[in-house]
Amino acid sequence: MSGTHTSGGVVWLGSPAFPEAARSAVADTRLRTNLRKATGTIRDKRVAAAAELDDWEELRTAAAAIKRATLRHLDHHLLRLEESVTAVGGTVHWAADAAEANRIVTRLVRATGETEVVKVKSMATQEIGLNEALAAAGITAYETDLAELIVQLDDDRPSHILVPAIHRGRAEIREIFRERMGEWGKPAPEGLTDDPRQLAEAARSHLREKFLNTKVAVSGANFAAADTGTVAVVESEGNGRMCLTLPETLITVMGIEKVLPSFADLEVFLQLLPRSSTGERMNPYTSMWTGTVPGDGPRAFHLVLLDNGRTATLRDTVGRQTLGCIRCSACLNVCPVYERTGGHAYGSPYPGPIGAVLTPQLAGVERAASLPFASTLCGACYDACPVKIDIPEVLVHLRARAVDAARGGSLPTPESLAMKAAALTLATPRRLSFAQRAGALGSRLLARRGVLRRLPGPLHRWSDTRDTPAPPRETFRAWWRRTRPENQ
Numbered sequence: 464m465s466g467t468h469t470s471g472g473v474v475w476l477g478s479p480a481f482p483e484a485a486r487s488a489v490a491d492t493r494l495r496t497n498l499r500k501a502t503g504t505i506r507d508k509r510v511a512a513a514a515e516l517d518d519w520e521e522l523r524t525a526a527a528a529i530k531r532a533t534l535r536h537l538d539h540h541l542l543r544l545e546e547s548v549t550a551v552g553g554t555v556h557w558a559a560d561a562a563e564a565n566r567i568v569t570r571l572v573r574a575t576g577e578t579e580v581v582k583v584k585s586m587a588t589q590e591i592g593l594n595e596a597l598a599a600a601g602i603t604a605y606e607t608d609l610a611e612l613i614v615q616l617d618d619d620r621p622s623h624i625l626v627p628a629i630h631r632g633r634a635e636i637r638e639i640f641r642e643r644m645g646e647w648g649k650p651a652p653e654g655l656t657d658d659p660r661q662l663a664e665a666a667r668s669h670l671r672e673k674f675l676n677t678k679v680a681v682s683g684a685n686f687a688a689a690d691t692g693t694v695a696v697v698e699s700e701g702n703g704r705m706c707l708t709l710p711e712t713l714i715t716v717m718g719i720e721k722v723l724p725s726f727a728d729l730e731v732f733l734q735l736l737p738r739s740s741t742g743e744r745m746n747p748y749t750s751m752w753t754g755t756v757p758g759d760g761p762r763a764f765h766l767v768l769l770d771n772g773r774t775a776t777l778r779d780t781v782g783r784q785t786l787g788c789i790r791c792s793a794c795l796n797v798c799p800v801y802e803r804t805g806g807h808a809y810g811s812p813y814p815g816p817i818g819a820v821l822t823p824q825l826a827g828v829e830r831a832a833s834l835p836f837a838s839t840l841c842g843a844c845y846d847a848c849p850v851k852i853d854i855p856e857v858l859v860h861l862r863a864r865a866v867d868a869a870r871g872g873s874l875p876t877p878e879s880l881a882m883k884a885a886a887l888t889l890a891t892p893r894r895l896s897f898a899q900r901a902g903a904l905g906s907r908l909l910a911r912r913g914v915l916r917r918l919p920g921p922l923h924r925w926s927d928t929r930d931t932p933a934p935p936r937e938t939f940r941a942w943w944r945r946t947r948p949e950n951q
């Protein structure tokens with residue numbers, strides 16, 4: 464895979480725009496098979512896990528309310544979090560953008576004298592391109608989440624929030640392990656098959672030495688409670704637990720929107736998150752830490768609070784609901800577009816419906832203008848979202864912003880001309896009636912079996928791929944006049 468691109472605060476946007484990237488993705492039948500199988504399985508499990516709770520809808524409503532209220536007073540909760548973390552022995556750093564966050568983490572690692580770090584899967588560090596920034600400073604970051612490890616060994620990019628290697632099948636993973644594991648750490652065992660247990664065991668022994676010897680860890684955070692300064696990471700494999708407890712220094716990079724007012728709020732989110740993401744009642748490992756404790760766990764704890772476009776997102780009264788996302792990936796698994804294109808087509812660490820609304824807001828709509836259009840607006844994402852983010856509403860809102868941004872001061876686009884013509888036509892009944900008669904005439908000339916063969920000019924791009932019903936030969940008004948002469 465080609466090198467990482469950084470555009471604005473979010474990495475990878477140098478990739479082709481969505482329509483182009485999606486075209487090659489949908490032509491990859493193996494990718495589509497892998498995606499269909501994986502998303503279908505997780506989707507069914509999620510529905511069953513949610514159905515077990517009588518108060519599922521109430522939990523969703525509570526989560527949405529907590530997130531909305533927190534975002535309204537985000538500054539207050541963040542200052543409170545800083546106070547609480549400092550009081551329990553941690554150090555809080557504020558990063559306005561990706562470059563500043565990378566500088567802070569690099570400085571902190573350098574201060575330890577170490578040149579290696581182990582990492583727990585973290586979307587925020589992918590967003591800022593931390594691994595690349597550390598590499599440029601001579602520090603190697605080792606991903607320890609199984610899927611992240613696969614992606615890293617393959618010089619690839621994650622394509623799903625929860626299952627970053629969802630685009631790889633088991634046989635492909637075995638080949639990656641056999642070819643690349645020996646480059647650092649323990650190589651893949653002889654005779655490794657594609658049995659999931661064998662693959663997991665190979666990864667476990669490959670990583671063990673890193674866990675035991677590396678003195679610095681970098682993590683993300685799912686939640687942080689402002690009242691106690693407690694930070695929480697939710698994961699399935701136990702690699703997070705190792706990273707969060709064994710090293711001497713722990714550096715956590717967290718988007719500022721992850722703060723919750725109180726520890727008690729976790730009760731709501733820890734019920735919603737595992738059921739929405741893996742379809743489990745409870746995730747296998749929930750690690751929580753509150754500062755540092757002598758003789759137990761890391762001796763130094765640093766919390767880097769990352770803005771990187773979030774404050775700007777907060778200013779948008781429609782778009783700000785996106786910041787309530789808890790990265791469960793339920794919206795990806797139900798999205799018909801994601802299921803066919805996979806995550807790479809979105810050109811960002813945030814794929815699927817949430818990526819289509821989050822990336823343009825974090826990176827700037829003009830840099831990711833095609834993403835809000837990467838949706839059928841079917842609304843499945845809204846139904847699945849545990850925090851009730853109205854993704855279709857934000858998509859439509861961002862489409863308008865993308866169109867406005869593209870228009871700028873330049874010539875009007877064909878689309879805006881068409882909209883102006885429609886507005887002019889619909890302004891008076893006489894104009895509408897004239898347009899309907901013209902349409903009926905055109906229909907007689909161009910239609911075959913009620914379908915227009917090919918629309919003229921650039922409109923042919925519509926009729927080339929869809930049936931375009933011909934306008935009726937008789938308008939409703941004409942039919943009314945003909946059949947109800949008494950009403951004239």
Ligand code: SF4
Nearest residue numbers: 788789791792794848
């Ligand atoms: S937008 Fe909702 S469904 Fe999608 S990842 Fe975020 S919380 Fe989950």
